[in-house]
Amino acid sequence: MDSPTTHLADDPVSPKTSGGAKRLGIVAAALASLLLAGCQVPSFGANKGVTTQSHKVYSLWQGFMVIGLIVGGFTLLLIIYAALAYRKRSDAIPRQTQYNTKVEIIYTVIPTIIVGFLFYFTIHIESPETAVVTHPYATVNVAAFQWGWRFAYPGTQVTVIGQTTANPELVIPVGKTVRINLTSDDVVHGFYVKQFNFSRYAQPGVLNQFDFNVTTPGEWQSQCTQLCGLYHSLMYFRVKAVMPSVYQQCLTSSNSGPKLQRGPNFVSCVNEAEPSSLTAASDRTSNLTFGKGTNG
């Protein structure tokens, strides 16, 4: 492979490739493919996710993997080539080369340029991802505790609570900006939704705020990711994205019902009517239907 092709990631680099100019060319091609990161770039095991933010993180992941495989593949080939090509053939003392200023400058400058680009793309994705809007469409106050979650909807009386296997549901509208105000009642927990490609600590004494926009309806199983004690591995919750009209309807009807929902489900929002049956750790086959959206 003398010149980079569109399938860089499949065939990262040739062993013959050497010299600053050629490597620079490959780096440039990698960056180009980062910019063009689309359907032709493999997923490298990740998922596009279901929010506008997760899509961007996914593209960043693809770009990093392309560059990582090129740089890593190039270095790996150099290691293997050197190890095999210069295996002992005689007892002669090889030439005792210790310094080569030109080579040393090249292998300092090129990594610097590469990480410069990586940092640039990081900031490019990070700034909008961490930014919060002034007036989100929906706001949910999420509090984590040992070992469950409390989802409160400000402006209403609706609060959903569920512990461990009760698997509470977080209902949010599709296509709108949703704000999460995240705290913890006791220890540090991790709010993580795989389909959002996002996580954030829930910490006592700290209010964390972030926004996301879900693009497709669905229901996703999630769980606490930060070690929080004995039942950490059973601290589940569900995220359920519904159309805004359904969301409003859920909220109003739940609000007009009992003043406080002391259970894992919305009273009037259980279209599927299938509460979790995850009752114990030994229950290995759950009939949960998570990933019903785009990511099944």
Place this chain on the structure above:
Amino acid sequence: MVDVLERPTEHLGGDDHGHDAGHGHGEHHGPSGLLNWLTSTDHKIIGMNYTVTSVAMLIIGGLFALVIRGQLTTPGGTLVSLAQYNELFTMHGSVMIYLFAGPFAFGGLANYMVPIQIGAPDMAYPRLNALSYWLYLTGSLTMLTGFFVAGGAADFGWVGYAPLSNAVNTPGAGADLWIGALLLTGFSAIFTGVNLVATIFYLRAPGMTMFRMPIFTWNMLVTGILILLAFPVLTAGLVMLYADRHFGTMIYSPKGGGSPVLWQHIFWFWGHPEVYILALPFFGMITEIIPVFSRKPLFGYKGMVFATITIAALSVGVWAHHMFTTGVVLLPFFSFMTYLISIPSGIKFFNWIGSMWGGQIVYSTAMLMSIGFLITFLIGGITGIILASPPLDFFLHDTYFVVAHFHSVVMALVLGGMAGLYYWCPKITGRFFNERIGKLQFWLLFLGSNLFIMPLYLVGLHGMPRRMAVYVINPSWQNMNRLSSIGAAVIALSFVAFVVNVIVMLKSPKTAGPNPWDAHTLEWFTTSPPPHHNFYALPAIKSERPTWDYFHPDAPALGHEDHDPTHVPGHTTKVEVPA
């Protein structure tokens, strides 16, 4: 006085030194046997104590890992309870980080080799050195005692995040023993750091200028300085944690105006330099080994020294990349610093490759382990750069991807440590490891490590969080977990091979002689094992490889490739790796 030798003809070979070096200065008139071992202040004996103890800890930590991997072979694993599982991964991480990796490197091989590499008779403070070891041993036993108290061992993860680690959430003596153990081993590390820095600054032999020091010694100097910067912070943090648990302070509790995030800052302000405190000694080991078995000098010696210093300087400014998802740190700064630190780390790869380039590479076990280190560490490095990007860290934080990333790094260190043992064993014992068993061990360890790690990257990308005793929520993670567990079993086999090889080695004759590898540095000038106070004589130190210069008096001085093709036809020496 130690004599300075100019020409090989004067060299003292092996044990039969007929040199009139003043009777007795190489002899040690002290207690012998067990009493000697208990009371010795000789850095070599202390170094061996450290090495043996820390390898025992590696095996204990590895056994914990096997139970963990056994539990995860099924989604609803029932091998251990939820509580036991939390104890096991906490103690696995704690034993490996606090009781194996650091003490093995800076207490074991560095303690043994650094004074000899710079031509010194011992460490600067031999009694402090002995205290370090006994503190370390006491601390290690203190931590493991946790399993035998009511409530079991510490179970809040090796990072001990507040407020999970407070008296309400984790009552019981196990947590206090964990804190006590960290205080003891922490002071042990600090004293070793003091000793390394003082020894390297003040006890170098005449002619051993800073830029003639072996790269391993350089790395240990920088490690020592990092220990002095980092460990006192952890010690202070632990004292405050203990006060929170028992004296009613609320330093890490928001209820009393304190902050749990403060613990994370303190912990990682120690914890990230600690990553380099662990890594630099192993970098140093393979940087000694690769040039020796490539039969070349280290490529870009000075650049590597500056890269090491740069890593140390930057490593105190990257701690909060462990805290990207806390939402309370300045993301671009810590991301940028982390990218910066990847540059000197990357440079080292080219130093290592450059040292092999154009060489005559002898595939000894030590060299194979070093190549295994390069490949495994490369994977850990690339995935580290991915995690340095905050958006990708949000995505992957606390999943098995992170677990896989740092296991790529630490399994590389284990390979590097094995390389160090295979390389220096003839010096320490006068005996060789069996190379056939060694190579078998290498392939088991190298392939096992990567088989263990690779599925974890994938299962992390598929959303499996770390520290889960059960994953009934997603049974599709099972297959990758099983692959990983098979890898762990292969690693265990490699350690069986290692133990067998230790026994074989101890029963083999002392055939090593002073310099079996045609190596570069001063430890290969003295006898194997070295005498008390290390040297009967020293060569003239005119470059960073005095021993090589001494045995190759006809080879031209080192020079730039640009102007000095130094190949001398007909100049040969043999390096025989015993079968």
